[in-house]
Amino acid sequence: MLLVASYYFYMNWKPAYALLLLTSTAVTYFAALGIGHFEEKRKKKLCLVSSLVLNLAILFLFKYYNFLSSNIEAALQSSGLAINIPEFGLLLPVGISFYTFQALGYSIDVYRGTTKVEHDFFTYALFVSFFPQLVAGPIERSNNLLPQFRREHHFDYDSVMAGVRLMVWGYFMKLVLADRCGLYVDVIFNNVDKHNGGSYLVASLLFPFQIYGDFAGYSLIAIGVARVLGFHLMENFRRPYFACTVGEFWHRWHISLSTWFKDYVYIPLGGNRVGRMRNYFNLFVTFVVSGIWHGANWTFLCWGSLHGVLLCIEKALGFSKRRFSGMEKFLHWAVTFVLVCFAWIMFRANNLSDAITIATGIFTNPGVPYLDYATFIAVGMAMIVLLAKEFADEYQWKIHIAESDSWLVRHVYLVVMISYIILFGVLGGDQFIYFQF
């Protein structure tokens, strides 16, 4: 039933792309069976490599081929060779990076012996296609999710209501915070030549909250839907803008992806059990790959590289092993926040040229920003609500509203938040940013 629902959900975008999902599922399923079946290590490795190559080839074809071919064309043209490389005309299937990585994670785990082979194809197909997290994560681990599909589930009132509360908070983050910020951010980032440094600065401060509200909001909706159905998905965000170092930011931001890269890229490269320079190289490469994972554009590559460089610097300064407190903590938080916001400019800009114009324009082209009072008021109110909750969670204040012991408080919270979304939510049906990855 859940499998049918998941495929139906996915086919709503474009039915034909369900075949890609099925292909990825079948390839990793049979590869895992092969790994479990063969005794010889060489054959196990062959199964794993086949799974990796086939899945990554599909991902490359849909996501990176056109980017690579157009850059090769441009490079050849600049050296006087006019070669026309044919384009791949199909649209990027929604969520392909998420389910491909989830399926690949399973193949690698089976190869490493850290997870059991799933023999039931339908259970495994559900693991890859489970609809709440199919298109934008969290990228689940087989160890966590597969056993839950094998268990029988019964109706649990507390679980259903907890899931609903998570969903409502997720919708608040998406519709009230992220999409409101997006109204301003889009005006500036899509019309860079018409605005000044003041507008760039405001947009650069709003975008971090747009992307946070958008992505963390979707993750919470996914986790909430799964909880209603009786499943527990992993936490994907833990108040990332409270981080005091860039390294800590990555322990709080898109946790399912950053741990995926740590387990399946950084550690296989040698992790930190290597020489200092090699360790920096491993860190940098991991973040470059993470940048490319987000999209086939130089802006994502630069964003990932910038984070890689910042992490190497922090490592060299020994920040990762230190605990900060008092004024020092505040200063580290402020510097980290500014650096992360600065890097987001690369992420959001439509191209590198725009990114440079915005990043430099903040300092060289000052002026009164574009004043959109309505957006400022709506975002300001949403930020107060968000920050109140984040501070309470971060510093474990004994204020519980959504998860109060009182039945009445929990229900009043639902009524107030739903009403707030109806009144202030941007209800135009815009896309979630992360669906495109």
Next chain:
Amino acid sequence: MKKLLTSILFVLVGLFAVDRLGGMMMWWVNQHTHDVSGPKIKYLVNNVCEDVVFLGTSRCNSHYVPSIISDTLGVSVYNGGIDASDNIYAHYFILNHILAIHQPKAICLEIMTSDFAVQEDPFATISFFAPYFGRNENADSIFRLAGKYWQYSISHLYRYNAKAASNIAGLAIDRNEGGDNGYIPNPKPAHHPRSLNHKRTPAKVDSLKLEYVQRFINLCHKNNVKLLFVVSPMYAKIDSDCYDVMKSIAKQNNVPFLDYHSAGLFLDHPEYFRDKLHLWDKGARIYSTIFAYDLRKILAL
């Protein structure tokens, strides 16, 4: 399961109560705001009493100076142009409300290609008018067309969704400073438009919009209101047949059609423009003087 049903019932009843109370509160906010479009819609729906009323979008809002036109015509004038009111559906909505309380001598409709061309979402901004849902059956037919009727019927709070933040901001900040009977002057821009675009004739015409253009005309005729279609200057060259669809309807219905854009007015004066679509205050004042003279001849008031 009983606990779940109790929870659902509590939330539904709570939502109903908050929705109705919140709806009343937002109505008060909407009626007292000083944002850009709220007070104008309120005036058009409740108080309009001028002899000549201009309807249209932001181009209408910032191109027609009532005091100049009024001086020339010797009658009262109101500029009812509403920013981003988008197309004929919004104008039809407003016209129904106006005619329910007042019979102007003339209505001038500023025409845009969006009034007859196919748009991806022709009802994108119809929600601006949702606070007035349920007050005029003919006007509400637009909400049915937009597929929003049942949402607005169910939720009073949702009627304010499009403009809630703007209305609240308008309680603290008056956005209508320097206004002149609905006209809100555009400030002088840092840069005037530099290059001339070429405006092409829309490839596809929306037959439903044309039907509503006809309804708009019929409604004016039925109420003995003189109707005039106008296309004010734009800083863009234009295909000569760009507005032929509208000109044809106007001709069939004896509606005068003044097309200053195709005539190339101000194409040699980029300094009158704020951007390619809008004049700034200086341009608007010069244009209003020219237009008022032409209008006086047509209306023979």
